[in-house]
Every structure is written in structure tokens, then in C-alpha cells.
Amino acid sequence: MSKPYEVRVEKVQPLSILATDGTIVNQEEMPKLSDDQLRELMRRMVFTRTWDQRAVNLTRQGRLGFYAPVSGQEATMVGSEFVLNRDDFICPGYRDMPQIVWHGLPMYQAFLYSRGHQHGGQIPQDVHVLMPQIIIGAQYLHAMGVAMAFKKRGEKRVAITYTGDGGSSEGDFYEAMNFAGAFKLPAIFVVQNNGYAITTPFAKQTAAESVAHKAVAAGIRGVQVDGMDVLAVAKAVQDAAERARNGEGATLIEAITYRFLPHSMSGDDPSKYRTKEETAEWEQKDPLHRLRELLKSKGLWTEEEENQIIEEAKATVAEQIKKAEETEKMTVPGLIDSMFETTPSHLEEQKAEFLGKGEK
Amino acid sequence: MAQMTMIQAIKDAMRVELQRDPNVLLFGEDVGKVGGVFRATEGLQAEFGEERVFDTPLAESAIGGLAVGLAVQGFRPVAEIQFVGFIFEAMDQICVQAARLRYRSGGRYQAPIVFRTPFGGGVKAAELHTDPLEGLMVQTPGIKVIVPSNPYDAKGLLISAIRDNDPVFFMEHLNLYRSFRAEVPEGEYTVPIGKANVVREGKDVTIITYGAMVHTSLKAAEEIEKQRGVKVEVIDLRTLMPLDIDTIVESIKKTNRAIVVQEAQKSAGVAAEVIAQINEKAILHLEAPVLRVAPPDTVYPFAQIEDQWLPSPASVIAGLNKVLDF
Numbered sequence: 001m002s003k004p005y006e007v008r009v010e011k012v013q014p015l016s017i018l019a020t021d022g023t024i025v026n027q028e029e030m031p032k033l034s035d036d037q038l039r040e041l042m043r044r045m046v047f048t049r050t051w052d053q054r055a056v057n058l059t060r061q062g063r064l065g066f067y068a069p070v071s072g073q074e075a076t077m078v079g080s081e082f083v084l085n086r087d088d089f090i091c092p093g094y095r096d097m098p099q100i101v102w103h104g105l106p107m108y109q110a111f112l113y114s115r116g117h118q119h120g121g122q123i124p125q126d127v128h129v130l131m132p133q134i135i136i137g138a139q140y141l142h143a144m145g146v147a148m149a150f151k152k153r154g155e156k157r158v159a160i161t162y163t164g165d166g167g168s169s170e171g172d173f174y175e176a177m178n179f180a181g182a183f184k185l186p187a188i189f190v191v192q193n194n195g196y197a198i199t200t201p202f203a204k205q206t207a208a209e210s211v212a213h214k215a216v217a218a219g220i221r222g223v224q225v226d227g228m229d230v231l232a233v234a235k236a237v238q239d240a241a242e243r244a245r246n247g248e249g250a251t252l253i254e255a256i257t258y259r260f261l262p263h264s265m266s267g268d269d270p271s272k273y274r275t276k277e278e279t280a281e282w283e284q285k286d287p288l289h290r291l292r293e294l295l296k297s298k299g300l301w302t303e304e305e306e307n308q309i310i311e312e313a314k315a316t317v318a319e320q321i322k323k324a325e326e327t328e329k330m331t332v333p334g335l336i337d338s339m340f341e342t343t344p345s346h347l348e349e350q351k352a353e354f355l356g357k358g359e360k
Numbered sequence: 361m362a363q364m365t366m367i368q369a370i371k372d373a374m375r376v377e378l379q380r381d382p383n384v385l386l387f388g389e390d391v392g393k394v395g396g397v398f399r400a401t402e403g404l405q406a407e408f409g410e411e412r413v414f415d416t417p418l419a420e421s422a423i424g425g426l427a428v429g430l431a432v433q434g435f436r437p438v439a440e441i442q443f444v445g446f447i448f449e450a451m452d453q454i455c456v457q458a459a460r461l462r463y464r465s466g467g468r469y470q471a472p473i474v475f476r477t478p479f480g481g482g483v484k485a486a487e488l489h490t491d492p493l494e495g496l497m498v499q500t501p502g503i504k505v506i507v508p509s510n511p512y513d514a515k516g517l518l519i520s521a522i523r524d525n526d527p528v529f530f531m532e533h534l535n536l537y538r539s540f541r542a543e544v545p546e547g548e549y550t551v552p553i554g555k556a557n558v559v560r561e562g563k564d565v566t567i568i569t570y571g572a573m574v575h576t577s578l579k580a581a582e583e584i585e586k587q588r589g590v591k592v593e594v595i596d597l598r599t600l601m602p603l604d605i606d607t608i609v610e611s612i613k614k615t616n617r618a619i620v621v622q623e624a625q626k627s628a629g630v631a632a633e634v635i636a637q638i639n640e641k642a643i644l645h646l647e648a649p650v651l652r653v654a655p656p657d658t659v660y661p662f663a664q665i666e667d668q669w670l671p672s673p674a675s676v677i678a679g680l681n682k683v684l685d686f
Contacts, residue, residue, distance in 0.1 A: 146433055148426065178417055
């Protein structure tokens with residue numbers, strides 16, 4: 001028995017609304033979404049799955065560069081972005097392309113980012129996102145800073161950021177939540193716990209009861225959701241955003257999810273660190289299947305409709321990759337000029353030297 | 361015109377900018393009510409309120425990341441890192457996130473941030489409070505590095521830094537904070553970033569230096585003039601990135617001899633860069649190799665021997681004699 005002066009943590013039950021067969025098991029927690037919005041969620045998840053499959057193929061063809069697959073995580077990615085306002089701000093990690101594209105980043109720019117082109121990060125003025133972050137957890141701090149800006153200006157906007165379960169081991173992860181707690185900032189910190197930090201399983205990542213528990217140490221609200229359940233994710237983010245807008249501070253959301261494919265298309269082989277049985281078990285929890293079954297039972301979805309969306313996604317990807325491929329290439333002089341607002345004379349000189357070399 | 365110490369001039373620069381631009385924010389550990397461990401922000405929270413001048417939790421990476429997030433939203437953060445050795449905790453946010461924001465976003469976002477930090481030896485501070493880390497910063501693409509040597513420059517350069525739309529690493533030498541007063545104009549004025557200052561004119565040899573070593577070098581210049589009648593020119597770089605090579609080359613054309621004096625360890629630092637650029641641009645004007653006067657490549661020593669470790673007027677004179685007698 002624990003002593004009265006001992007900190008105790010209890011197990012947490014993830015929020016779940018939609019069972020794996022598509023039935024609603026938690027009616028009282030249903031997010032505020034109309035039938036049309038439910039259909040739109042489904043449309044976006046189907047679109048995202050198709051886009052991901054195409055992106056994987058494009059990577060194999062050498063037409064994309066670094067790419068981190070998203071299949072399996074659509075409920076968390078699509079569901080969390082869907083319930084945000086247009087002027088809420090997203091600080092993504094490298095896997096979080098769906099969120100920023102659904103938030104307004106043109107898809108061809110996401111492709112350019114993957115292809116190592118600077119224009120990929122030239123976010124349009126009316127799109128409220130940062131380019132994806134490579135340093136694990138750094139984006140948590142940026143979201144915290146953006147959230148402070150909203151609070152200082154008295155705007156009812158929310159900053160949301162994402163990392164994986166590995167990211168929850170970083171100091172920046174904790175520092176951001178601690179600042180957000182101390183300053184009571186309108187921030188939402190999402191951890192997509194997909195079970196593996198590249199190859200390291202979650203059991204070797206932390207001895208904490210859950211990632212959600214880490215919110216306790218920072219003095220912010222922590223929740224855990226079934227990350228394969230788009231309605232649970234939508235509800236958790238809706239709640240967190242409402243609290244943030246009401247001045248009630250930040251929330252950490254741990255979404256329990258799974259990536260069906262490798263960590264990235266740059267070399268890791270999932271068969272070396274996880275079993276077929278495990279993957280098959282998670283496939284039973286496929287977020288698309290669950291919402292599809294619910295919508296079908298309500299007469300809101302048909303196979304023809306879904307096929308049409310798949311074709312639409314394929315056509316969009318084809319058009320957008322073409323646009324990316326046709327975008328004028330970066331240049332070294334352009335790179336030199338992008339270091340500072342006004343290029344200092346030593347860089348002007350290096351630019352001239354480079355151009356001289358090119359002429360030879 | 362007011363007589364100010366360097367710390368007063370630095371505070372005055374921040375006050376001027378807080379008054380001028382509502383987007384300027386000051387934050388860091390203990391900068392609020394108490395005004396920072398060196399009182400650089402003393403009274404500013406009382407004057408401008410806790411929304412503009414505020415204490416943060418103790419976490420340097422988060423201070424850096426907060427600055428980046430606020431900058432993305434149009435604020436102009438002036439973030440204090442309490443002592444220079446603590447920047448290692450924030451290296452990603454300073455050298456990667458802030459310094460690369462413009463490049464990564466193709467100019468869509470910018471990081472008009474000033475990272476202020478005290479540094480510099482000869483004060484018997486605790487370990488990692490004084491290390492001359494400017495070489496690390498100078499080698500980081502995308503960030504400007506400033507080291508003022510006097511109150512007038514400190515105020516004018518800090519105002520320039522706060523108004524700059526790119527990140528600036530602003531290093532304030534602990535030994536200069538309160539060592540002397542100088543005339544500093546009231547209100548706003550700027551000293552341009554990237555422009556060195558010839559602080560002593562001479563015709564026989566040039567000393568290129570910055571920070572507290574400007575004062576060590578001036579002492580050496582006076583002494584050697586008494587000893588052997590040579591006229592030493594002393595250049596205060598003021599800005600280490602970008603470097604004002606034109607002023608250096610002009611001087612070398614006149615004196616044909618030079619040494620570089622720095623407080624940082626000898627190898628691969630600012631002095632090495634200055635000499636490399638002199639080789640590229642002025643080698644035919646040299647009558648002797650350009651020497652470095654700098655401490656050995658060790659860690660910054662514990663207080664007991666730092667005075668022996670740091671360059672002194674005597675070691676600068678030894679360097680001058682070598683190039684004069686080459």
C-alpha cells in the first residue's frame with residue numbers, strides 16, 4: 001500500500017467512441033459533428049490513404065525524397081485538424097503532412113518539401129502552419145511560443161503540435177508543456193503513439209504509466225484517446241480547443257495509433273522489429289473501416305462514392321506531383337540570398353565566386 | 361550627454377526599443393522584478409509591465425523556442441540567456457531553429473530575435489559562466505554575432521540588433537559591464553552591424569581584436585609605443601559576423617603588419633578566420649605573417665589560473681614584437 005506522501009498514478013482508459021465494427025459505444029462523448037461533417041471526415045481519410053499509397057510509390061520511383069508514411073494514423077491526423085478553426089496554427093513534425101495540407105498548404109508544396117525544395121516551406125500568407133520539423137520535439141516549443149502570441153494579443157486562437165511517442169522522451173517536449181502550464185497558454189500537444197520510435201518499441205521508450213501521464217508533471221490537462229477512432233480524436237481535440245479558447249490552458253493528448261508501413265521510405269524494414277500478427281491485429285482497428293461501417297449503417301456512405309474519392313485523390317496527386325516537378329529548381333545564388341533579409345557583402349562575394357566557377 | 365556604464369547603456373537600448381515598438385518583448389530567467397542577475401533589465405518590468413518584460417521558467421531550450429514561436433507571429437523577442445555556457449542547452453533553438461527559419465521557409469518566416477548573453481573572463485566566475493563561445497556562433501550560417509567593447513557601441517549595436525529582421529547573438533563581456541563609464545546619447549541612435557571601428561590610429565602594426573581584448577590591446581599599444589616608439593593601430597571588430605574585412609585590409613595596406621588578439625582558444629576561431637581573409641585579400645601587403653595572440657586550446661580554466669590563461673598586455677606586446685622583428 002502506498003504512503004500518503006507518495007505520488008500515485010492510476011491507469012488511464014483511452015477515450016473510445018467508435019467500436020471496431022463501427023458501432024457507437026460511447027454516445028455521450030460523441031463530438032459535435034453533423035452528418036455532412038461525418039461524411040467529410042470519411043472523404044478526407046479515404047483521400048489521405050490513397051494519397052499516402054501514391055506517395056509511397058512516388059518515393060520508390062525517385063520522384064519524392066524523404067517521405068514518412070501515414071497509413072493507419074489517418075484518424076488522428078485528419079480528425080484532429082478537422083475540428084480546428086482555419087486561423088488556428090499547426091506546428092507539425094515530419095510525418096504530419098496531412099494536417100498541414102488539409103489546413104491549406106497546397107499539396108504540390110508538400111511534395112516540393114519532400115523533394116528538398118525551399119518553396120515547400122514558403123507557406124502561403126493565409127495558411128497558418130509551419131513547415132514540418134525535423135528535430136524531434138522542437139515544434140512543441142514553437143507551438144508554445146505561437147500560443148503565447150495568441151494569448152498576448154487576446155485572440156481566441158489555438159496552437160496545435162504533434163510528435164510521436166519517441167518525441168515524448170525529449171527535453172523540449174517537457175519544457176514546452178511546462179511553459180504552457182506556467183503561462184496557461186492555448187496550446188494542444190498531440191503525441192501520436194504509434195508504438196515505435198523508428199524501431200524502438202514503446203516499452204523501451206519510457207517507464208511512465210502512459211504518455212498522457214506526463215501532463216501531470218507539467219500541470220496541464222492530459223488525456224488518452226484511441227487514435228484509430230476518428231470520433232474520439234475529434235472529441236478530444238474539440239474539448240482541448242474549447243478549453244484553450246476559454247482560457248483554461250493547454251492539453252496533452254496521447255493518441256494510441258499504429259503506422260501500417262515503415263517509419264520512412266528511407267530504409268527501415270518493419271519486419272525486423274515487429275510481427276505480422278501484430279500488424280494484422282492493428283489492421284482490425286483500421287480507422288477507415290470503422291467510420292465507413294458507421295456511415296453505411298446510417299445510409300450515409302456507398303462503395304461507389306468511395307471509389308470516386310479514390311480516383312479523385314489519384315488525379316489530384318498526379319496533377320500536384322507534376323506541378324512540383326515543373327517548379328523551377330532552387331539555385332545556389334538563391335540559397336545564398338535566403339540566409340539573411342539583406343545579403344551581407346561576404347556572401348555577395350561568395351555568390352560571385354560561385355557564379356564565376358559555374359561559368360568555367 | 362549622459363555618462364553610462366555598459367550595463368546602463370544596454371538597459372537604455374532595451375528601454376528605447378520597448379517604447380518605440382510594441383512588438384518588442386524581453387524575457388528570460390530572473391529578468392522581471394529583479395532585473396536579471398546583472399540588472400540589465402532592472403526597472404523595465406515596472407515601466408512596461410509583465411506582458412512585455414517577464415520571467416520564464418528555468419529552461420534555456422524553451423526560452424529559445426518561445427522566441428522562435430513568438431517571432432513567427434510577428435513579435436520581436438529579446439531573450440536573455442543568463443550565462444553564456446547555458447546556450448548549449450539552447451543550441452538547437454538558436455543555431456538551428458532561429459538561424460535557419462528564413463532559409464527553411466524560403467523567406468516566408470523570419471526570426472527577428474536577439475539572444476543576449478553575458479560572457480567573458482577575468483571575473484572569477486563559476487565554471488561555464490564566461491567561456492568565449494563566439495567561434496561556435498560565427499560558424500553557424502544565418503545568425504549575426506556582435507561583441508561590443510564600450511557603452512556607446514553597446515547601446516547603438518543593441519538597437520540595431522533589435523531592429524534587425526534576422527537573429528542576432530549579442531555577447532556582453534562581464535568585465536566591461538561596470539568597469540568604466542562613457543558618454544552615451546539619450547534616446548535612439550544606431551551603430552551599424554558589420555562595421556568595425558578603428559579605435560587607435562597607427563602606422564607600424566595593426567591589432568585586430570574585439571570585446572575586452574580591445575582594452576588589453578590599447579594598453580599594450582601605449583606601452584610598446586613608450587618602449588620602442590612604434591605606432592600601433594587598433595581595430596575593434598564590434599561585429600564578428602558579418603566581418604568588416606574592408607576596414608582590416610585598409611589598415612594592413614597602411615601598416616603591413618598585424619596580429620589578432622582574442623580571448624577565445626587559439627584554433628579555428630575568429631582570429632583564424634580574420635587571418636584567412638587577410639591572406640585572401642591582402643597578402644602582398646604583408647611584411648610578416650599575421651599572428652594570433654590567444655589562450656591555448658584547453659577548456660576555459662577554473663578561476664585560480666584564468667588571469668594567467670587570458671591574453672595580457674604583456675602577451676600582446678610579445679606578439680607585436682614578433683611581427684615587428686620578423
